[in-house]
Amino acid sequence: MNAPDYRLITRPEELASCLEALWTAPHIGLDTETTGLDPHTSRPRLLQLATPNSTYLIDLFHFPTEALAPVLELLASPHSVKIAHNAKFDAKFLLKHLGVRLEGVFDTYLASQLASAGSEIDRHSLELVTQRYLNIQLDKTAQLSDWSGELAAYQLEYAARDASILMPLRETLQARLEEMDLMVVARLEFDCVMSIARMELAGVYLDVDLWRAQVDRVRVTHRAVADALQQELGRGALQMTLFDESPQVNLDSPQQVRDALARIGIDVEGTSEWRLNKLANEYPVIQDLLDYRTLSKSLSSYGEGVLDFINQDTQRIHADFRQIGTPTGRITCSSPSLQQMPHAVEYRSCFRAPAGRKLIVADFSQIEMRILADFSRDRRLIEAFKSGADLHRATASQMLGVPLDGVTALQREKAKGLNYGIVYGMGAEGLANRIGSSLTEAEILIQRYFAAYPEVDRWLREAADRAVNEGRCRTASGRLWIFQLDPFDRQQAAQLRRVGKNAPIQGTGSDIFKRAMTLVDEALGKYDASVVNSIHDEIVVECEAGIARTTLQLVSKAMVDAGREFLSRVPVVVDAVVSDAWLKK
């Protein structure tokens, strides 16, 4: 493609004329070139702003931040739409180095993901999206060039083209989103970008000494259990020659473990957890193996390795959050995955508030069950939430026809298993495994459950039917998932029915959560407080200790407001605490 018309801006007096053009443009293509990928250790070099007529390349190395004030005013104004591809990246550099919150985002990366409607095949780099929607091949070879020195013509042309291509790309993508009825969810996603950029930039604090101590404790236990296991498994081994050590089983190899178990007379078809769980009571060696696995997992995934993610500049962990991480719209997290830290207090307590600060840990109470109640309009389930009673107790009471205070602990546990399983499309067998009952008992429990909540039964059946008949589903915001499963294949049809029940609920949970992230971030704007982690239905905020109570109130209110935008038939409840660590005290 032809290089766009561009102007390199290096002097303050040149800014004035380009600003005039920029303020009259309703849509502005925005891109930055930086000296590296990490906003804490790298600097933004170029800010590219594209209008239909011309693209302005502002050489940031030539401007002190004060001189950029008129440009920053434009970026912070909702007056124009700022089109960016993966705006989170640019937003972090602009916030960190120029102190400006990007306003009016249209993100072509997120737009492309939404238009793919859950396809796992489509990729969404600028190069591929441009090819897919404009049939234009971009040359990205300059992307990783050195942006810290004198800029060559080819670099400037590349920088200008990346920004200017965003203009036609937005037009095409917006038309596509409108066709597909996806503009409401697109707005929800675009509004959320800044909150995630701020969260990543803030990072989360991890107490290194506490973490090391925890890892050391696990290592000692791990070693002891491994030794015991080798003893137990070794009993079946043939005696080796005098010079050989007795053969060690690789305890991390399911294959070798299975063979070793066979030698001591325990035949298993596989060594996955659910199989071993069934045998754990019968054979102590199996219980040891399960313990060993848990400890191994802890050491490998939650060991010293996590400390490598601490940024040397900030001494905090800045994980990577993917805003649309799953087809249901959930955010996912990697490097490291802060969403999968073990729930055990020993681990969670290492994520602390630094001196003089506090954490606010806030999560939606039973959000998916509330969504199910709202969608199905089930009178009794709605009533259970309105009464404010414990949901699992209320469910057991409804199922068994006993008063609330007559529900035993065991009955409550079974009702809990049902409440959690039902939104995943669980069957009788799955429930039996989960609550440790017989298949017959599980079947009866499910019957009673649906007798207690008949509209839930009906809604779930209809949702499953819709998934099979239409091959797609939508969430409350209109987020679309087109299933890639074949309804004429027995297994895939069964999976389709399960996903069809779960996806609208899980996806609406994502909608509510993202709205909450946006509102929380906006509410905290003028305080010394910032979101530092988000886990599907939970938001962790770090703030100055003196404003902890205020912050808790702001966070709770923002989350409840977000829920109420989507749910009108059930109350929305947020549980929140002020804490020194990542614990729901």
Next chain:
DNA sequence: TAGAATCGCCAC
């Protein structure tokens, strides 16, 4: 031998 595939397990 590097990268893909698989197993297994952590979270919500």
Next chain:
DNA sequence: AAACGTGGCGATTCTA
């Protein structure tokens, strides 16, 4: 052999 949905990720095993 599967089972209850969505992921990330480490270790082992397979494969080009």
